[in-house]
Amino acid sequence: MSHAVASAETIGETTYGLAGPRSVTWQLHADPSMWLGGIASLYLQALHPRTVAGVVQNSDYRTNPLGRLVSTAEFVTVGVYGRRDKIEAAAARVRRVHASLRATDPDTGRTFRVDEPDLLLWVHCAEVHSFLDVARRAGYPLTDAQADRYLDEQRATAALVGLDPAAVPGSVTAMDAYLASTRPALRHTDDSQGIYDYLHRPPVTGRLRLGLPVYEPVIGHLAYSLLPAWARRLYGHRAYPDAVATAMLRTLRTAALATRGVNPFLGPHPSVRQAIRDLGEWARPSPANLPEA
Template sequence: MPGDPGLFGPCSVTWQMHGDPMMWIAGLRALHLQALHPRAVRGVLQNSAACQRNSRGRRDAWGRLMRTAHFVGTLTYGTTEAAERAGARVRRIHRTLSATDPATGERYGIDDPALLLWVHCAEVDSCLHVLRRSGCPVSDAQADTSLREQRASARLVGLDPAAVPGDRAALAACFARVRPDLALTPEAREVDDFLRRPPTPLALVPARALLWQRVAHLAYGALPPCAHALYGRPAPPPGTVTRRLRATGCVLRAVPPALRRRLPPRHILRAVERLGPGARPAPYKLRRTAAILDGQDWQGELRD
């Protein structure tokens, strides 16, 4: 394909997965997980307008969510130069920020590798968990491939790629190591409260009750049982959550092609403009990418 494919390119598992509409639910699940790490969530809230008690600060939490989505979109679908530039900006900001442990008074940097690794692992785990559980055709081999690919994203936020899990077994081991450190802190409660009832204009409160709370409830239900236990709020039975995830995924992925072409985020639209219509991500292409992992001719599949 003409043009710069960026960090991953259209043949990657990451390229196809990040174009799935269920990524938004995966993002909410990741935020719930990340908030359970006391040092990580303090680092965010102590340096964010989201922790301010005035209405402007609360609204800025939406801005933070949109900036995070923009960053992921740039790393996935932007040019190599754009991705490197975005990563350099994030590293530069992180180097200037720190947080304080209220119990000990210890001051620590936001760019602590252990904290960055937890944030990364919560993100990639949520992406894999929600997409696969909702019916996106990601095989075990593709799941491991996506984790290896995401080491490139980890490098851009300041992590050593060699220290980042590159398969599902290593990711599970990382969660097992961090599990004793997780706790429900006041900061985690604040994040949970925001995700359940984000501030909205009065006219949109009915829509929040009708749509957002269902989405947030679904993301919460997709958390692991240990997270439910820490938050102290019950979740529907796993089978019920899976059925709801699959139903939601089916509805979102069934949007007619003519309408889908008008819906993708601008990062995807720009990538298609740069690389051609064959670069558009789609769930069915994951079945094709499985061919290369099985030793078949993926490039031949793509040409066909």
């Protein structure tokens, strides 16, 4: 390895992404299955009554249907592939916004902050659990040790929104235990039904409406069907059979991987392209670059 390449790699490890270009996170989040994992996480998050109340009472998702999806996806992507200064700036903005928001508890009528640690922890865990679960189900080649490493790396993401990393599950076993302990607090509500309806059929207008007959069964309902069985039981809506959902997911991932070189929508995010330009091809995300865990 040349001195120039070694220097670039060293700079990349300390400058780009919270976990860096050699992480499981860096490789995994470039996979197209992350899109469905992200949507599945929104269904899962909505089963927490106070979390979903905070979203519904402080969001314009009904009048700006793509706004929250795009902003959430952008924040996650910048945290994985962006420069550290951009990550810190984005995190500071998110913390400021969260600190200013209040909502009313639907059960007690109490006003609460949406950045209470237990709510932030639920959102984080629902998100990274969904990313990991959907990616592995899609056929992304992670070992159990690499799955544990991914969740451990994601503690740094949790710290961005103000959580203590030591309080965040850092392994599959710890995540499973957290989800099991939280399940008694979860249920289907009018607010979660609103999110279900929105994610199945977002109220888009214009040309975007033309894609709804494809989006609803192929993306919206598939993402719902990828939820854990216990979460689907809480919602109470029918889902695709597990074998069908897995087959659809793997078919979509294969098609996306085959066409992403010619489809701008499926191609690398600008943050990924910038990192590759600055660091070189060694930093291109790939399952072949997964670190040993």
